Amino acid sequence: MLIITLFKGVPARTTRVVTIGGVLKREEMDIVMNPHDFKALEAADYIKRSVGGKLIALTMGPDVKLSPIVNSLFDAPIEGIDEGYVLSDRRMAGADTWATAYTVAKGIRKVVDVHVRPVETLISMVEGGAGTDELIGYCRELYNSNMLPNAIYSELPTIRNSTVTAFAKGELTREETLRRLRSSLEELRRFVVVAGIKTTDGETGSTGPQVAEALSEMNGGTIPSLTYVRDFDIHPEDGTIIVERKLGDLFQRLRSRLPCVLTISPEYRSRVPSVRSRKAALLRNYRCKVRRATIWNAGDIDADPSKIGLAGSPTIVGPGVDVGAPQVRKLVGVTKVCLRRVERFSLDGKTYGPFERGTKVDDLPHEVIEYLEERGDVGTFTLEMLIEEVFGVKRVVVERSG
Amino acid sequence: MSSNDLGDYRDVWVYCEHVDGELIRPTREIIAAARSVADLLSMRVVAIVLGYNLGDLVKEPVYYGADKVIYCDDHRLKDYLTLPYTSIVSDMVIKERPWALLFVANEMGRDLASRVAYRTLTGLAADLIDLKVEDFVAYTPQGKVTYPNLLAQIRPDFGTRIAKIFTPRHRPQISSVRPGNFKELPRDERRNGEVVRWEPRFSDDDFKVEVLESRYERRKETGLEDAKVIVSLGLGILRDSKGTVRNPREAYEMAQELVKLIRERFGVKAEVGASRALIYAELKELEGLVTKEMQVGQTGKTVAPDVYIALGISGALQHKVGMNRSKKIVAVNSDPNAPIFEIAHYCVVGDLYEVLPKFIEALRGE
Ligand SMILES: Cc1cc2nc3c(=O)[nH]c(=O)nc-3n(C[C@H](O)[C@H](O)[C@H](O)COP(=O)(O)OP(=O)(O)OC[C@H]3O[C@@H](n4cnc5c(N)ncnc54)[C@H](O)[C@@H]3O)c2cc1C
Secondary structure, three states, X not given: OEEEEEEOEEEOOOOOOOXXXXXXXXXHOOEEEOOHHHHHHHHHHHHHHHHOOEEEEEEEOOHHHHHHHHHHHOOOOOOOOOEEEEEOOHHHOOOOHHHHHXXXXXXHHXXXXXXXXXXXXXXHHHHOOOOHHHHHHHHHHHHHOOOOOOOOOOOOOOOOOOHHHHHHOOOOOHHHHHHHHHHHHHHHHOOEEEEEOOOOOOOOOOHHHHHHHHHHHHHOOOOOEEEEEEXXXXXXXXXXXXXXXXXXXXXXXXXXXXXXXXXXXXXXXXXXXXXXXXXXXXXXXXXXXXXXXXXXXXXXXXXXXXXXXXXXXXXXXXXXXXXXXXXXXXEOOOOEEEOOOEOOEEEXXXXXXXXXXXXXXXXXXXXXXXXXXHOXXXXXXXXXXXXXXXHOHHXXXXXOOO | OEOOOHHHOOOEEEEEOEEOOXXXXXXXXXXXXXXXXXXXOOOOXXXXXXXXXXXXXXXXXXXXXXXXXXXXXXXXXXXXXXXXHHHHHHHHHHHHOOOEEEEEOOHHHHHHHHHHHHHOOOOEEXXXXXXXXXXXXXXXXXXXXXXXXXXXXXXXXXXXXXXXXEOOOEOOEEEEEOOOOOOOOOOOOOOOOEEEEOOOOOOHHHHOEEEEEEEEOOOOOOOHHHOOEXXXXXXHHHEOOOOOEOXXXXXXXXXXXXXXXXXXXXXXXXXXXXXXXXXXXXXXXHOOOOOHHHXXXXXXEOOOOOEEEEEOOXXXXXXXXXXXXXXXXXXXXXXXXXXXXXXXXXXXXXXXXXXXXXXXXXHHXX
């Protein structure tokens, strides 16, 4: 079972973001993993521990920033990922949700293909009547490079009857072997993608469903997306998953076919996998972790350049507008305001006013404020004045305009 | 869909979400939003309604401002399911070619809008707080290109900034709009509109997900969204400014007392809200009193009352985006550098345990 968990690098501090023409410049910021994606990782880890498989992290963005994050996930507090991929290419920069979904889906397709192809080759070798030595040789190589699950071939002492070993020992007929290999292949094709619900830098829950849609298009068949998942039970043997999710007030329990894409709700809490499932889980596992992020560019994942990055994005972020701080800000105990209405007056040849009661005068020249203070017209803004201004009956009942 | 004939695309569509035979309030709000945009461009507002046994519900969007309703009534649409709903809405879009399509930015709207936008090969702008019609000028290697009369899809950006998202070369322009940013139009049964039935075409793939159980769980209503005054509590209620641990129940009861006084005195709707940190702290003293429904912010409610009083709330970005459109923001915080002061109209650097009683006293007076 391939368990692919998506994550996104987001700016560590959202207040100091470099934007040039509205595009985030991720290379110039400190990047951390989107906090919501930890839930996805937790869910993916639960799948790995309960049913087994290879836990793969996939992300898109500048590899210099993302590879260290990927590398830290091998030793995450949970069991940790087995493999990590970073889709990194200058041409991928500036992608909106559409282009991101396309690119990430291309990456997922490649991950799946890379794992499926050797098994397909193995099947055609068995079909073609390949000899035992040839098969074992091929399997050993794949096994050592982490490309075959224990169910097909393993050198672990605890696993005695992996398919190819059993065939080599004469314990399985060629037909029986093919049947088991084909069912392993089917399971591999029924991957699961696990994503977080949203990101802290703007995206809101669209990546999961859009990746599913992009994969459906590439796959030639619909791949379901299940959003806001709070709990689930996965059954790779028959290719189904049962999820509980909540869309606002709508609670749903759904049964979906695999492959599928899950987005995990912050309310998800992983359970403890049952002992019963451990053995089966071991059979779906791979030899070991590949402890270094693999970096793929657009060419590696066969992405259409017109569909990635800024070029492939239907939406464009226009120039940002600073709505700024409120025009008038009053600090209790600090701000100087008029205590009563002040008529027009002159001081040192300049005229000022008139000012309404409550007007903030901090911006007037210092001498003018002092003069008004001496006259008793200006004083420090007090809590009592605040209460009066805020709860002045007129203000509170003002209807909002259209 | 990308095309050279973008001019063929007309009308502003609204995807209508309904519960128990009623359009939900945010749907009524986005019909009003669509109306304001459509009127500027002499386009129609078209509402789409999907479900089973819809009955008279199909006319409701017209009463709230739509010119036309396209509905699909089928037993397979009884419960919301992403795939068949996506198929129908996408088929409608491809055939009818709307200029824009709005969803409510809630869980269901986001779920559906995402797949529909990808399938119909167009852009999605999520979580909008405002819509305008504007020209967009793009500077390309080939020179300056002006796209007239686009939907300016306005959403909060970082800090005190807003961003405008444009979908210049693709149609429809798909957006999700956050609840609480537009005012619904008054219901008017005299309004007329065309109501058209749509016959769905499903594929087997649309039912790769089956419903085992689907029901609405009514949440405790807080009515935060239409309150005129909100008194919000944050983690600052745990200690007073001398550092003495306080029973948070004290602050909670004072806040309740304050909203009660405001209701009585001014006859307006006033409610207590909370920051996420306070809710997630799951304090024993506040069990059942400060609940998730009261959360203001990015992952909670978006509110824009006349008065928002933030007590012991630091003003994290995720909190601010949920309340920065309030008309008057009063912040009480013992830390003069708390970011909430950046957006507050009234700043009180001080202890909420001293300030809150003064508010209550003042409103009780006379
Ligand atoms: C993805 C994501 C989504 C989020 N969504 C939301 C959301 O929707 N809503 C939300 O609110 N948060 C949200 N948050 C959390 C947010 O980042 C902050 O952690 C949270 O808002 C902080 O809550 P607070 O202001 O109550 O607590 P704190 O940040 O701990 O602030 C407490 C404040 O109280 C002040 N204080 C202490 N004692 C007193 C006193 N006696 N009198 C006066 N002032 C005092 C302190 O100076 C401090 O400023 C989200 C976070 C993430 C990562």
